[in-house]
Amino acid sequence: MTFGQALVHQRVQLPTVRRSSCHRASRCAVVMRGSGRFFIGGNWKCNGTLQSVTQLVDELNAGSVPDSVEIVVAPTFVHLDRVQRSLKSPFQIAAQDCWVSKGGAYTGEVSAEMLHDMGIPWVILGHSERRSLCREDDELVGMKCEYALSQGLKVIACIGETLEQRESGHMWDVLDAQLAAIARHTSLANWANMVIAYEPVWAIGTGVVATPEQAQEVHAYVRKWIAEHVSAEVADKLRILYGGSVNDANCATLANLEDVDGFLVGGASLKGPSFINICNAQNKHS
């Protein structure tokens, strides 16, 4: 039994979702995306030395990014303070994970209240690498979202299927379960402090980016799911990011998709000029 399962007190069954047309298809012509700002996250994962992090921060500070984009980078815990001190506005900072409850006797962990105390506004939760390598299950991810939100953090909650799940026809069930766990633990008001990142596992770090059709199909599905299970208003405002092998070359096409409200970038976020280019994706020609 995983940690998340052990902590489950009560599971609420959500109705099955119809996988039909896009919720946004019926919306008026002027679409407000999320809170109105395209969102770019840079997930630095377990990378960086003092020297490389300093260089990356310098490159970002020297870059030109549009006001219309909200940008958040996620260094390792040990680099958070250094980056926070040196990275300039408009860049914001995220942690890559946090503990599921109040801090205490949890060796090696970092709590949400510590991050909040440090002035770190965002946290990434449920990344597929944590789900697979650290055995974080859907319920634990939902509980982490709930606790982080309760401590005043904003959350980038990740979902996504493996290639095997996609090819075996289980993709929608996997996404349903991941979304349901997040939704169970997120109050209506707290959705304003949440973005969802759709990161198909097969596209992460592989150079195999989802096709525009694949990305749009899932993003539309996620928005429809949220409309049906949370509220239409939340669905309209929610920013749904795509992650998985986003780079300078493919970002413009993906940025133009109806239901793509931003990106969560891994490898390309470690190169300042590339990341700056991706931050300008909406202004590039696809």
Ligand SMILES: O=C(CO)COP(=O)(O)O
């Ligand atoms: O996992 C990712 C972002 O969280 C994506 O990683 P890559 O951009 O390296 O594929």
